[in-house]
Amino acid sequence: DGELVSPHMVSRVTDSGGDVLEDHDEDASTRRIVSSSTAGQLRSAMRTVVDEGTGTNAQLPGATVGGKTGTAQHGENNSKTPYAWFTSYAESDSNGKKVAVAVLVEQSDAERSEVSGNGLAAPIARETMKAALQD
Incomplete structure (x- = not known):
């Protein structure tokens, strides 16, 4: 809030x-x-990212999930493989547990064109949130 x-x-x-x-x-x-209203708008935007945007790999059945994907340049003139990141939160629909997770993937074997927050970092965040929200 x-x-x-x-x-x-x-x-x-x-x-x-x-x-x-x-x-x-x-x-x-x-x-x-920030105001409660602004925080609510941000949560809504982050849920949209996971529900139908660039963070669909973080979807977790039985939980409300919001997130933001990204890639970060790496090396002089972005000459190296970029970093993939995903910042997220989740709340269990059954037990009310909440968790916030940020994942940064600095090294991967993925081709440069395949490096993305959704492709590399969101699945790691999803599994971390899943474990944290268990009863």
């Missing part, structure tokens, strides 16, 4: 039975960086 949450690597630590030992979400501070 337009608020920036202080980044942290671990949200919570649990024991083998699932009991929370440490909860770092409570430590996270937030500040508004």
Whole structure:
């Protein structure tokens, strides 16, 4: 909803039975960086990218997924194979879990013309989101 949450690597630590030992979400501070309306428009645009645009390889049954594909130039005058990236979020339709994932593929065996965020990075993001959203 337009608020920036202080980044942290671990949200919570649990024991083998699932009991929370440490909860770092409570430590996270937030500040508004865009309006709720603007954030909603951005989420909608990112969902369109996955539903019918350049990020269809990130579609995940049972989840709402939004993302943005890209390629980045690499080397002097873009002389090397470009980087493929995909930035995304997903929310499970069944359990409400949420996750944000960014993938950058710096090296691949793909032909230069085949390097894309949808082709290389989105499938990795999809599988990462799938694992994170499981019950």
